[in-house]
Amino acid sequence: MKPEALLHPTPAGLYCPPGDFYIDPVRPVDRAVVTHGHADHARSGHGAVLATPETLEIMATRYGEDFTERRQSAEIGEVVNLNGVALWLVPAGHVLGSAQAVVEHKGTRMVVTGDYKRRRDPTCAGFEPVPCDVLISEATFGLPVFRHPDTAGEVAKLLHSLEQFPERAHLVGAYALGKAQRIIRHLREQGYDETIYIHGAMQRLCDLYERLGVPLGPLAPATVKDGRGAKQDFEGKVVVCPPSAMGSTWARRFPDPVIAFASGWMRVRQRAKQKGVELPLIVSDHADWDELTDTVREVDPHQLWVTHGREDALVRWAEVEGRVARPLHLIGYEDEND
């Protein structure tokens, strides 16, 4: 069958007419397949949600137990029949529970990557390429200037700054889901075993990660105790907070903080400067340019559909490579802070 008949873009998101379901819909629908727990992909209010058990738990943690009328848990690789369409989930390596959605019907197989990356992430299963007719790839960092450096090197920058400025708190802005826990895991792997302080908004997600088997080491809430001298408690400490908290009144409790920000956008100096970041850490949960192009070559689909980010550049690259490629122009997916 024609791929457009199996999956096509609609204002609510990618829709599968024969299976009557949406993938990562941005509006409430009857049946949603959700690739991962980030807010722009996983919204509350759907009639039914099919996702990995981890993603369902993340959604319940973020939105409350009643985020959907019906949960359908699908283990990785478990084939589900949705009105005759076969669907299964494959690891995407983006955050805990993240998956690609594989859709197969009448001999046509399409893979929706969701958000993904190829490099190692100690908090989730790695991306697995799936041969297919149509690959629908994200392109958040779809420009050849985005080449994320080695993660360990970026984390080492943070450790070095802690040594250089032992009297200053180090405030690390990181997405509350995924990035924060990944940074913490990397710090642990690189020998940092002191207590890491976390913003209140991260507490429940960190607890969930622990419960799902991702050990994060000693954590404590970044709250100032009653009484004097509490500000000094954060000297030379690592404090992880959501990016939005870095410029908020909350950040004032720390002594002359070093503002660090873990994000793929930190690759571009002007972006880092604009945000007032003193220590940019180029760590992203999205594929960089090389990962995107390597993945397309490896999967080698008959067609490449591009969504979510710099569609023009990746489509251009694919065409120069002699591939069939098109932009999808889906709207509603924002990864400004990754």
Next chain:
Amino acid sequence: MIRFAGLLDRLIFTPGRNAKVRILTDYFREAPDPERGWAVAAITRDLDIKTIKAGQIKQLVYTRVDGALFDMSHDYVGDLAEAAALIWPEKPGQNYVPTLTDAVETLNGVTRTEALEVVERWFDALDASGRWALIKLATGGLRIGVAARLVKVALAEYGGKPVQEIEELWHGLKPPYLSLFSWLEGGEKPASAAAAPFRPVMLSHPIEEADKPKIDLAEMSAEWKWDGIRVQAVREGDERRVYSRTGDDIGGAFPDILAAMPFDAAIDGELLVFDPHVRDRFAVRPFNDLQQRLNRKTVSQKMMKSHPAFIRAYDLLWLEGEDLRPLPFEERRARLEGLLLREHRASPDGDERFDLSEVVDLPDWDALATARANPPLDAIEGVMLKRRSSVYVPGRPKGEWWKWKREPFLVDAVMMYAQRGHGKRSSYYSDYTFGVWKDAENGRELVPVGKAYHGFTDEELRKIDKYVRDNTIARYGPVRSVRADEDKGLVLEIAFEGLGRSTRHKSGVAMRFPRVSRLRWDKPSREADTIETLEAMLPEEA
């Protein structure tokens, strides 16, 4: 190159001065000779390689990547060097990574064509930061917002020496500064090798009310405080230099002064611009005119004609081989007067560019207060008091020299935009753009006239910050647009030192050193000042 690029990356993003000094001293400790010396020269811009043009870098990139993709990337990133550094495809297997020393030594000794070949090879071996640093170095575009002065402070800190000693030596030293580093690490102090060296300057204290009883006016000599920039003009044989007060050589922008130094002397004075239409003596133009000639590496003939510079001398530090600094001020003054008179008599029709800052007779506090409040010229910003017996010592010795600046100008303006600060203030809206009323087609509108980011206490900052957050009408990145109309708006009393005409500002005026002097929570926004009030404060036209 990688270590140097890492240093630049840290310095670019670090707002705090002390933090920058620590990053520099740690680097000096870690990097070997001669690399650290080349790094110092690159940052202080004493290293001019400029072997490659930006356009050549672009052509080089086109040979390696799809031009359309590069153009999209360049568009997105903005800076060519950065886009090129980031997009360059890696070539695994390059096993020699060039150091900064390799880069400097090689690029200085090759032709343009050879340079491009070398750079291409190094691009393959470096990472993105390293490539960026290399491009900036090779195209002569290294600007990272670190003043030469700060590097000297860091060197002083590293070696535990007073910064004045480094300033004094500086112009006799050459990159990569091996003798300097050796001294800072306990070796012998390098001989002061340069002719016409800089001599660290003596500074004054501002007079507060409480100081007055401590100052015996009978021991003091009074002068005007000129509104120019403090310089030191030195000639020794063929060597002629004009230094800023921190020892930066700014002579390149003032060839008219360099050409008119007939004496072997070191003169401390104020750099000013005079009115070329007044033949008589130097009729001083306001600071705004001098501004046209500052911060340039070179100057056009036209500019030198329309804005001729001169030095109003007030001290003589060295004369024909003799160090006068140990002499009392009175005696140095007498020698200075004698020198200027002698030169004037020697060539009365020559192109003189030095005159004397007169001693003014202001015997008591009343006379001083009157003179300070009503100076005879726009180019005077207050009065100076110098102890007649004072010897010339670097820094700010207690009780020797005093300055009493005129009261600042004041204006009531309305806050229009607020921006988040840096470092300790990064969670506060602490930088404010303010405006005054101007007639427009439909009633009045605010026109921005300046920016201020200090003058308030921490307590006040917290209040303003809350006001900004509560009254935001739009956001643009770190900037918030704050409600400001006839009915609502925060009035700031702004103090500033002077006002000039400006074509770069929509309002047509530019303030010097604006700061918040008072928060007018009580004042309705519609009662803030108008642009006419400011225009009336402008100095008369040339």
